[in-house]
Amino acid sequence: xxxxLPADGGLEKYRLVGTPVAQGTYQPASSRLxxxxxxxxxxxxxxxxxxxxxxxxxxxTLEFRRHLWSLGLSVAEAMDTAQRGMGxxxxxxxxxxxxxxxxxxxxxxxxxxxxxxLAADNNSLEDVVAAYEEQFSVAEAAGAQPIMMASRxxxxxxxxxxxxxxxxxxxxxxxxxxVILHWLGPMFDPALEGxxxxxxxDAALKTVVELINDNIEKVDGIxxxxxxxxxxxxxxxxxxxGVRLYTGDxxxxxxxxRGDGQRHSDALLGIFAAIAPAAAxxxxxxxxxxxxxxxxxFAPTVPLARQIFxxxxxxxxxxxxxxxxxxxxxxGFTMVGGLQTGRSLPHLADTxxxxxxxxxxxxxxxxxxxxRQLLRVSGIDA
Numbered sequence: 529x530x531x532x533l534p535a536d537g538g539l540e541k542y543r544l545v546g547t548p549v550a551q552g553t554y555q556p557a558s559s560r561l562x563x564x565x566x567x568x569x570x571x572x573x574x575x576x577x578x579x580x581x582x583x584x585x586x587x588x589t590l591e592f593r594r595h596l597w598s599l600g601l602s603v604a605e606a607m608d609t610a611q612r613g614m615g616x617x618x619x620x621x622x623x624x625x626x627x628x629x630x631x632x633x634x635x636x637x638x639x640x641x642x643x644x645x646l647a648a649d650n651n652s653l654e655d656v657v658a659a660y661e662e663q664f665s666v667a668e669a670a671g672a673q674p675i676m677m678a679s680r681x682x683x684x685x686x687x688x689x690x691x692x693x694x695x696x697x698x699x700x701x702x703x704x705x706x707v708i709l710h711w712l713g714p715m716f717d718p719a720l721e722g723x724x725x726x727x728x729x730d731a732a733l734k735t736v737v738e739l740i741n742d743n744i745e746k747v748d749g750i751x752x753x754x755x756x757x758x759x760x761x762x763x764x765x766x767x768x769x770g771v772r773l774y775t776g777d778x779x780x781x782x783x784x785x786r787g788d789g790q791r792h793s794d795a796l797l798g799i800f801a802a803i804a805p806a807a808a809x810x811x812x813x814x815x816x817x818x819x820x821x822x823x824x825x826f827a828p829t830v831p832l833a834r835q836i837f838x839x840x841x842x843x844x845x846x847x848x849x850x851x852x853x854x855x856x857x858x859x860g861f862t863m864v865g866g867l868q869t870g871r872s873l874p875h876l877a878d879t880x881x882x883x884x885x886x887x888x889x890x891x892x893x894x895x896x897x898x899x900r901q902l903l904r905v906s907g908i909d910a
Contacts, residue, residue, distance in 0.1 A: 531896045532903075532910035533877040539910055544892050546884040549805040549825065554600035556636065557811035560785060560792070561772065563602045563638060564800035564807070565609035566593055567848045568616060568624060569858040582611075582620040582864040586627060592801075592857045593628055599808040601800060602636040603628065604675065608716060609798040610640075611845055613680065615865025618645035622666050629670035638708055638796075639667045642677035649684065653691060656682045660699050668704055673748070675796075676700075678712040680719040689725030689735045696739055706748035708774065708796070711736065711763075713754040715841040729759055737766045744768055751776045751796045755837070760784055764791050778837045778844070782826040786814070798844060799833040802851045803888045832882040835875075843870035847879050851888070854880070854895040861902065873906055 532539040556562070569592065570576045574583025593603050605628045606612060606621050616624070625639045643659035656679060667674040676699065686692055700707060711732075714721040724732035740747050749772030752760050757780040764773040775784040775793035784793040800807045806829050813821035836847035846867055853861040861868050871879075880889075880899055889895040903910050 529892060529896060531899060533880065533899070534874045534908075535877065539908070542881060544884045544889075544896070546887045546889060546892070548890050548892065549809055549887040551599065551805045551808075551890065553598045554808055554812065556600045556602065557808075557815055559815045560811060561602065561774070561794040562600075562800065562807065562811055563604040563774070563796040564596045564804060565604040565607040565796060565798040566596060566801050567845060567852065568610045568620075568864060569849075569852070570862045570864045572860045572862050576615070576862065576864045576866060578615075578866050580865075582616050584620055584624065584864065585858065586623075588858045589624070590627060590631060592852060593631065595857065596801070596804055597633055597636060599804050600811070601804060601808060602638070603632065604638050604640070604796050605629070605672070606640040607675065607677070607710075607798075608640075608712065608842075609801060609845060609848060611864055611867060612640060612642060612677070613644050613717065614842065614845065615863065615867055620864075625666055625670050625672065629672045632672070635673075638673040638675050639670065640677045640710075641667050641674045643679040643681045646681045648680075651681045651685050653682075653685060653695060656685060657695055657698060660695070661702070664699065664703060673705060673708065674703065675708040675710055675751070677710050678717070678720050678723055680717065683720050683723050686725055689731070692723075692725050692735065693739060697743065700743040700746040703746055706746055708748050709736075709740070709750040710776075711750060711752045711754070712776070715755060715839070716753055717842060729754075733759075733763060733766070736763065740771055741768055744771065747771055749774050749794065753777065755779045755841070757784060760793065761788075764793060778833045779830070781833070782810070782823065782830065785811075786819070786822065798848060799829070799836065802836060802848050802883075803829045803832065803886065805890065806886060806888055828886040829888065832879070832886045832888070835879055835882050838875075843867070846870035847876075850876055850879060851883055854883070854898050855888075855890045856894050861898075873902070876902070
């Protein structure tokens with residue numbers, strides 16, 4: 529099968545070479561916890577222009593989550609992959625959490641709790657605490673594990689690491705169940721530069737480790753998304769026993785999940801939404817200690833992940849939705865906030881090639897037909 533794809537300012541013939549990774553209905557992996565951070569599907573008939581309240585296609589959004597659960601993956605709901613702070617407003621977020629949690633198998637959903645209902649400025653630490661408390665209460669009412677998301681508002685108002693400790697200590701003490709913390713780097717959200725009260729990684733690491741040690745009974749684990757394996761390992765090596773490191777490194781996840789023989793990372797990844805069949809197959813192989821299959825399945829997904837999460841990294845959501853559309857999980861390539869414009873046609877063409885080579889175009893004929901549709905609406909008759 530061939531398709532003409534954009535390349536070097538023109539078009540070139542591309543012959544599909546990948547074999548789709550086999551799919552089935554599986555139980556969760558036994559050797560690792562694995563969350564896929566899922567995107568939302570925009571209602572194509574809704575006003576999803578930039579700045580407008582999100583209008584979500586609930587049936588396709590939930591069907592995608594059913595797909596993830598069927599593969600044995602858990603769902604990290606209402607995270608940055610779902611366009612928190614980039615198109616998904618708080619009203620829609622609450623509805624998303626309620627609907628998704630109502631369908632989730634027991635223990636297989638965790639939801640983002642942040643402060644994005646606040647205005648961008650003129651907040652106090654008390655405002656930040658109150659916003660977090662409201663969102664934690666939504667997670668609790670839904671029966672879902674909370675993920676304490678990094679807060680733009682806290683980053684803006686905090687004057688020192690002590691201010692972060694005041695907020696985190698208070699909220700962790702109040703939480704009715706152990707929380708997953710989230711350390712999100714500025715490549716994912718520039719407004720988080722200097723999070724934890726210091727631009728130095730070593731100083732931030734010290735703050736985080738002390739925070740976890742002082743609240744160990746209320747911390748299930750921490751997701752770190754810095755796209756730097758060495759920094760993740762540095763944190764992992766300092767975590768107390770019983771506290772999980774959830775990799776959020778969409779560049780280096782195979783080696784981090786595999787581990788070094790002493791410690792390993794569990795997973796909470798946006799890329800798992802795009803490569804779900806491959807992720808499920810690799811984790812099943814890891815359960816059997818079949819490292820050869822684990823590496824073989826994951827290896828071709830890494831170039832795809834690095835393409836989707838390339839700079840500016842915060843537009844990775846466009847690639848996740850693009851692949852969901854190619855694979856038939858949503859009727860159109862539309863996103864809340866109009867974010868489908870976040871990547872260029874050549875970028876999407878490279879994503880198509882790499883998805884084929886990774887075996888994650890689950891229906892190649894449909895994918896080819898849909899990319900041809902995209903070419904036509906872009907003014908290219910190929």
